Amino acid sequence: MAKWMSVAQVKEKIKESSAEEVTAHYLETIGKSKINGYITVSDKALEQAKRIDSEGHNGPLAGVPIAIKDNISVAGLPNSCGSKILERYVPPFNAHVIEKLLEAGAVILGKTNMDEFAMGSSTETSYYGPTANPWDLERVPGGSSGGSAAVVAAGEAPFSLGSDTGGSVRCPAAFCGVVGLKPTYGAVSRHGVVAYANSLEQIGPIANNVTDIAVLMDVIAGYDHRDSTSIDCETEYQKALVDNVKGLKIGVPKEFFGEGIHPDVEKAVWNAIHKFESLGATWEEVSMPNIKYALASYYIIAMSEASSNLARFDGTRYGFRGSGENWHMMVSKTRAEGFGTEVKRRILLGTYALSAGYHDKYYLKALKVRTLVKQDFDSALSKFDVLMAPTMPNPAFKIGEKIEDPLSLYLSDINTCPINLAGVPSISVPCGLTDGLPIGLQIIGRPFDEPTVLRVAYTFEQNTDYHTKRPPEVA
Amino acid sequence: MITKEDVEHIGWLARIDISEQETVEYMEKLNSVLGYFGQLDELRTEDVAPTYHVAEIYNVFREDVVEKSIPQEVVLSNTEHKQDGAFRVPKIG
Numbered sequence: 001m002a003k004w005m006s007v008a009q010v011k012e013k014i015k016e017s018s019a020e021e022v023t024a025h026y027l028e029t030i031g032k033s034k035i036n037g038y039i040t041v042s043d044k045a046l047e048q049a050k051r052i053d054s055e056g057h058n059g060p061l062a063g064v065p066i067a068i069k070d071n072i073s074v075a076g077l078p079n080s081c082g083s084k085i086l087e088r089y090v091p092p093f094n095a096h097v098i099e100k101l102l103e104a105g106a107v108i109l110g111k112t113n114m115d116e117f118a119m120g121s122s123t124e125t126s127y128y129g130p131t132a133n134p135w136d137l138e139r140v141p142g143g144s145s146g147g148s149a150a151v152v153a154a155g156e157a158p159f160s161l162g163s164d165t166g167g168s169v170r171c172p173a174a175f176c177g178v179v180g181l182k183p184t185y186g187a188v189s190r191h192g193v194v195a196y197a198n199s200l201e202q203i204g205p206i207a208n209n210v211t212d213i214a215v216l217m218d219v220i221a222g223y224d225h226r227d228s229t230s231i232d233c234e235t236e237y238q239k240a241l242v243d244n245v246k247g248l249k250i251g252v253p254k255e256f257f258g259e260g261i262h263p264d265v266e267k268a269v270w271n272a273i274h275k276f277e278s279l280g281a282t283w284e285e286v287s288m289p290n291i292k293y294a295l296a297s298y299y300i301i302a303m304s305e306a307s308s309n310l311a312r313f314d315g316t317r318y319g320f321r322g323s324g325e326n327w328h329m330m331v332s333k334t335r336a337e338g339f340g341t342e343v344k345r346r347i348l349l350g351t352y353a354l355s356a357g358y359h360d361k362y363y364l365k366a367l368k369v370r371t372l373v374k375q376d377f378d379s380a381l382s383k384f385d386v387l388m389a390p391t392m393p394n395p396a397f398k399i400g401e402k403i404e405d406p407l408s409l410y411l412s413d414i415n416t417c418p419i420n421l422a423g424v425p426s427i428s429v430p431c432g433l434t435d436g437l438p439i440g441l442q443i444i445g446r447p448f449d450e451p452t453v454l455r456v457a458y459t460f461e462q463n464t465d466y467h468t469k470r471p472p473e474v475a
Numbered sequence: 476m477i478t479k480e481d482v483e484h485i486g487w488l489a490r491i492d493i494s495e496q497e498t499v500e501y502m503e504k505l506n507s508v509l510g511y512f513g514q515l516d517e518l519r520t521e522d523v524a525p526t527y528h529v530a531e532i533y534n535v536f537r538e539d540v541v542e543k544s545i546p547q548e549v550v551l552s553n554t555e556h557k558q559d560g561a562f563r564v565p566k567i568g
Contacts, residue, residue, distance in 0.1 A: 345505065
């Protein structure tokens with residue numbers, strides 16, 4: 001069986017052989033893995049596939065295997081969020097997106113590695129060890145959905161789900177040479193994803209091509225009464241897959257090409273923009289003056305929300321419990337021993353930013369800056385159909401290179417986190433290699449205009465071959 | 476600048492036990508990040524309204540309908556610390 005298959009090819013294989021054989025093929029590949037992409041491999045996957053074979057299924061993903069980030073609840077499978085504090089926690093319910101996938105007939109292969117509680121850009125903060133980048137095993141796969149992107153790049157799943165709070169789908173997609181979409185805030189229900197910063201995050205698909213992203217969006221998107229910010233926009237994502245960008249207006253925000261950008265990244269992104277020009281689009285540079293403040297605003301808001309959201313991990317109802325003579329000491333020890341250093345740093349900073357005397361200086365200020373950043377997007381997207389920029393300013397860095405210096409790690413989110421502040425959709429697609437490492441092109445659209453974002457990404461794919469490149473290390 | 480006492484205070488607020496040695500480490504790393512956050516002071520924002528979230532949604536109402544919920548024994552299945560159908564914790568103070 002081919003190592004890298006599109007969903008259409010997987011469905012063809014299932015027809016020729018069986019869902020069981022296809023799932024067994026992926027489980028075998030996972031068994032030989034060199035990347036530590038999965039925290040849990042499902043012991044129910046084969047059984048699930050056999051059931052699809054014996055009972056038949058008419059769903060659009062009947063028998064198609066998928067990998068799920070370990071912060072999205074799958075009933076009966078551990079959901080650690082890459083943390084010791086949730087060791088052995090098994091959710092008794094399915095996230096909304098998992099209900100949708102199971103209805104569609106998908107087979108859950110397992111739960112993928114991630115930065116602890118999705119806090120990181122390298123998958124190095126996982127309690128379960130780092131994931132390696134399939135393109136260079138000494139490098140990070142990006143994060144926080146590093147496992148979800150790396151297993152797709154390594155042929156250990158045809159596609160996967162991640163979550164994106166400040167770039168956590170797009171960053172690993174760019175570093176691993178695959179496609180990743182951060183949908184518009186509200187397009188996909190967040191029910192069942194363990195909250196980190198809920199005003200910013202969205203569940204998003206990761207795949208080897210744009211078509212499979214649309215296939216997955218058609219299954220998971222839509223209104224869910226358990227997430228009151230979710231919206232039914234009745235989009236038919238696969239209908240957007242048209243090879244045509246004639247008359248498309250592209251804005252190129254110069255702030256996304258700032259100091260420290262790798263020259264090959266800059267070149268690859270401009271090559272892509274010129275490719276669109278040759279296909280009938282027009283482009284113009286645009287200035288978004290408040291973008292340079294987005295990173296600070298993003299981190300203050302994300303940490304503040306995290307300090308509140310992660311208060312639920314107190315050792316009482318599930319997961320790890322430390323020992324202490326009274327309730328306060330038990331909780332303080334549980335959290336001291338159960339959380340990793342980066343998670344504790346963010347909870348402490350968030351607590352500080354919300355505490356008496358500092359709330360206005362940090363949290364309220366960050367929310368006001370968020371308004372200015374959003375206005376920059378509103379204004380740019382009123383003139384242009386899409387904005388284009390590098391997803392990451394640099395290719396994947398070495399494991400261990402940045403982990404001791406939190407600020408340098410935060411700075412790698414400079415081009416991805418502004419999108420979450422504004423809530424707009426954005427996709428990362430492969431647009432070249434530098435020294436054998438993938439580069440990602442980011443295509444940003446108007447709220448709920450995923451159809452344009454997907455059409456533009458699809459057109460790029462139809463007219464280039466970057467998405468066909470595979471990592472030699474795992475081939 | 477955040478002091479050692481500040482780290483101890485927020486550690487208590489966040490219910491994270493922090494050792495003497497860790498206090499100094501946190502102080503240094505937290506101050507480096509807070510220094511970066513300080514750049515927001517350059518922006519004048521007196522007349523700007525805060526954005527808490529971008530969804531154009533305000534109050535979301537629904538009928539108060541009783542739905543199936545998770546059985547008590549399933550809710551208790553993720554901990555060893557339970558007694559008489561309840562979670563067992565040490566005394567408060």
